[in-house]
Amino acid sequence: xxxxxxxxxxxLAFLASNILTTVYYMIMDEANxxxxxxxxxxxxxxxxxxxxYAVLMVYFYPFYFAKKSTGKDAFVFGALIAAIMFIPSxxxxxxxxxxxxxxxxxxxxxAHLVIGGIMGLLIFLVSKKxxxxx
Numbered sequence: 001x002x003x004x005x006x007x008x009x010x011x012l013a014f015l016a017s018n019i020l021t022t023v024y025y026m027i028m029d030e031a032n033x034x035x036x037x038x039x040x041x042x043x044x045x046x047x048x049x050x051x052x053y054a055v056l057m058v059y060f061y062p063f064y065f066a067k068k069s070t071g072k073d074a075f076v077f078g079a080l081i082a083a084i085m086f087i088p089s090x091x092x093x094x095x096x097x098x099x100x101x102x103x104x105x106x107x108x109x110x111a112h113l114v115i116g117g118i119m120g121l122l123i124f125l126v127s128k129k130x131x132x133x134x
Contacts (some may be wrong), residue, residue: 001062001127009061013054013119018047020115028111031104035098054119057081060128061123065131071124078120079113086112 001010025032057078064077087109094101 001058002130005130006058007129009058009123010051010054012122012126013057014050016119016122017053017115020118021050021112024111024115028104028107032108034097034099053081053085057116057119058123058127061127062119062131065124065127069128069132071121074120075117075123076120078116078118078123080116081120082112082116085116089121 060081061074061077063074068077090105090109094105101127
């Protein structure tokens with residue numbers, strides 16, 4: 001993938017991840033409340049997380065595109081990366097801290113998979129022409 005497309009795809013995936021996750025957790029704030037939550041979140045670490053997530057997704061997408069090159073496949077790619085990114089951490093949190101596996105956990109998981117799928121679609125839309133020519 002060319003540098004310009006890499007940067008544009010990363011920016012779009014980063015923004016989608018940030019905006020969609022923020023909106024989701026604003027809506028689900030009460031359901032996700034735990035007594036040991038910080039009063040003020042560390043937004044720098046959250047932004048770094050979304051940036052790291054977007055860069056890795058864009059970096060790995062061409063390898064996936066070589067075998068599966070449709071919009072549906074891109075959505076699945078994004079959901080798979082989201083599953084790798086979200087589910088193991090969420091399970092560790094629930095095994096160590098007093099955070100239950102409950103319907104909110106499943107809603108959060110579904111939201112992350114859908115957001116990841118949308119990120120995959122955005123990467124596909126930015127890179128499909130150039131990757132098809134490779």
